Amino acid sequence: MNTQGYAFDNASDQATVHHDALADLLDGPTRDALTELGGLTGRRCLEVAAGAGSIALWLADRAAEVVATDIAPQHIPAHPRLVVRREDIVTDQPAGTFDLVHGRLVLGHLPRREEALRRMVAALRPGGALLIGEFAHPSADFVVDAPDPATADLLIRYLAAHVATLTARGLDTGWAQRAPAVFADAGLTDVRSGTTAGRWRGGGPGCRLLRAGIPQLRAALLSHGMTDADLTATMAALDDPRVVVNGFPFVQVSGRAPDHPGPA
Template identity: 90%
Template structure:
């Protein structure tokens, strides 16, 4: 991925906290969406940008074979029926063909996201399914509850800096809403979209995810109007159970390759 790609480094000392928060926050709706795409027994699956591998491991307990790829796959443990590969979906065509391809919080960060998506589509067997998951635009009314006005104002300023930082790195918050049309343009059928949304309490998975990002994004956050004092206070606020924010909507989009592809 190029310098304007994914902002969170698997080599960071925050990587474990980041991956754990993502799993706690998103694995349940992800597993539900994957289950809804059909029987996994006997299937060959691809997990793109697998991170710490929580979904790849879950798939490996059900499918015939799972290939988990990442540009830095060191956090993915070895398991039976799980093959781990160091690959970049921006430049590398996935190995072979698959009954199921899944990618979570990847394409929205990539300037060449549609090219990467078409690589995934090309890796589908006839009738195979593609599922992606992305955060959509953050809610306008981000802070639902806070112990005082100063904390609420700080969290609003933090969110603005967070979004500006990721957007400068190539994130497109509108990608989740556009993805269904891109799926259809890529030749997929049965295109569906569903959204999971809810409130995140301080100390819970969503706020832990934001907190884990602060050290990784610190230098850029400071250029967007925050100070080190602000970041220390934001970290504390995200741990405070009195804080409740309206979480980022999580949009999952699925589509299926035709059973009988047309002529190339």
């Protein structure tokens, strides 16, 4: 991922917790969407901004070859059918062409997202499929349940600081809704979109994901009105099973390259 947009750090002490929470939260709907795109056996797949490689490894168990890229790929494990490359999708065109290109929580963070999307589309073979997944803007009624009004107020203030922090780094929470039209403009066909939404309980994957982000975003969160005491209390609240929040909607958009591309 391009560090000019992506606010989290694969070298952080929280990176493993962050990756594990993402996998627990999103791998299920991601695998479902990938399966709906058709059989993977014998296919060549590209995983963009692979993080810790949970989806790349899942693909490698099913596909002929998987290429996993990231600007910091040190967390991606080895696999006989997995090639790991250090690449930035904004500036590096992936080598070769692929039957499937997938990127999760990538484009929404990148100020040059449409440039990155063009590179992903250019990496598709005729008839190949592109799938992306992005968080959309969280619900205005973020807190569903909390042990007391003070905790509810704290979580509401934290969410505002969290969104402001990521937006200042280039996050566009409206990108997921615009993506189908951008896919069509890029020449992709059979464009489809689906959303997974649900509630996150304290201590569960969604709240663990938010909690892991706090140490990584601390300086920016403080600049957006939180205090150190607020952040300590927020981490405790996100561990509390009495807390329930409306999770961020996860939008997945897919499209296919034409079987017979027109003349260049």
